[in-house]
Amino acid sequence: xxxxxxxxxxxxxxxxxxxxxxxxxxxxxxxxxxxxxxxxxxxxxxxxxxxxxxxxxxxxxxxxxxxxxxxxxxxxx
Numbered sequence: 656x657x658x659x660x661x662x663x664x665x666x667x668x669x670x671x672x673x674x675x676x677x678x679x680x681x682x683x684x685x686x687x688x689x690x691x692x693x694x695x696x697x698x699x700x701x702x703x704x705x706x707x708x709x710x711x712x713x714x715x716x717x718x719x720x721x722x723x724x725x726x727x728x729x730x731x732x
Contacts, residue, residue, distance in 0.1 A: 687694050
C-alpha cells in the first residue's frame with residue numbers, strides 16, 4: 656500500500672470515529688509524532704514516577720509471580 660493510500664485509509668477511518676476522547680488521544684499522538692520535541696511528561700506523571708522510585712528504594716516491590724497470582728485470584732471473583 657502506498658503512502659497516499661495509507662493516508663486516505665486513515666482519514667476514512669477517522670471520519671467514522673465519534674468518540675471525542677479517542678479523537679483527542681489520536682490528535683495528541685499525531686502531534687507527538689510530528690513534533691521534534693517528543694513526548695512531554697506532565698507534572699502528574701513526574702510525581703507518580705518519583706513516588707514509584709521512592710517505593711522501590713524502600714523495598715516495597717512485588718515479584719511478577721505475586722502479581723500474576725493476585726490477578727488470577729481477582730479474575731476468578
